[in-house]
Amino acid sequence: MKLKDVRKNYYLDKKIIRALDGITLDIDICKRNVLIGPSACGKSTLLKAIGGLIPIDKGKILKDNLKTSFVFQNPRLLPWLNVRENIAFSMKDKPLYEKIDRWISIMGLDDFKNAYPSELSGGMKARVNLARAFVYPNDFLLMDEPFASLDQVKKEELEIELLSYIKKANTGFLFVSHDLNEALNLGEIIFIMKKGKIVSKLNLAEKSWNYEGLKSYFKKIIGGENEK
């Protein structure tokens, strides 16, 4: 996937916010790409632009006929549908209940198949959110901090599920994260974003990074803006 000089401004109280400030980028769609950067640097905007959820002002996003699925931080489950129906909802034409039930099982939700979102914990909702993305055939996942609301243990469990899915399905992702540990656990490529621009690309196959190394590199690049 190629992005060429992608620009997106927001206008707030007559002020221009340059959320995407001329992004030119090659994304290998077979790889696990992680996007990190300080708050408000434009990560979600970039993901939404790639997913076609918001229009851009200028530039090009070339993704051929790539089928993308979006996984939001907030699970956005429909409250009037149970777990099974929520997952089936994304397969509008012909829900494949066998596949849906397999993912419910993998996610450890067998006993909650018929439960409604209000009856689920935050971690369970996150699992339904993932199952819903995995069950739908796609070439590339766009994930916007899907585990941000979870504790460390649940987060790591779901990271393992995600990696195992990606391996089996032979797809890649672009995953927005605030968490450098998560970026190292999940990523093959790490992009660092600052003020609407991509300022660094790290290929973890070329050089291995540990948490402390990444943290000090990140701090140097970002220049004192906070990150976990």
Ligand SMILES: Nc1ncnc2c1ncn2[C@@H]1O[C@H](COP(=O)(O)OP(=O)(O)OP(=O)(O)O)[C@@H](O)[C@H]1O
């Ligand atoms: N719909 C909108 N209207 C106006 N401004 C917006 C809108 N969406 C985002 N912005 C602004 O654009 C900038 C980039 O926002 P974005 O959500 O893409 O950042 P982010 O890096 O994902 O932030 P965070 O890590 O805090 O979620 C921010 O200054 C934000 O306030």
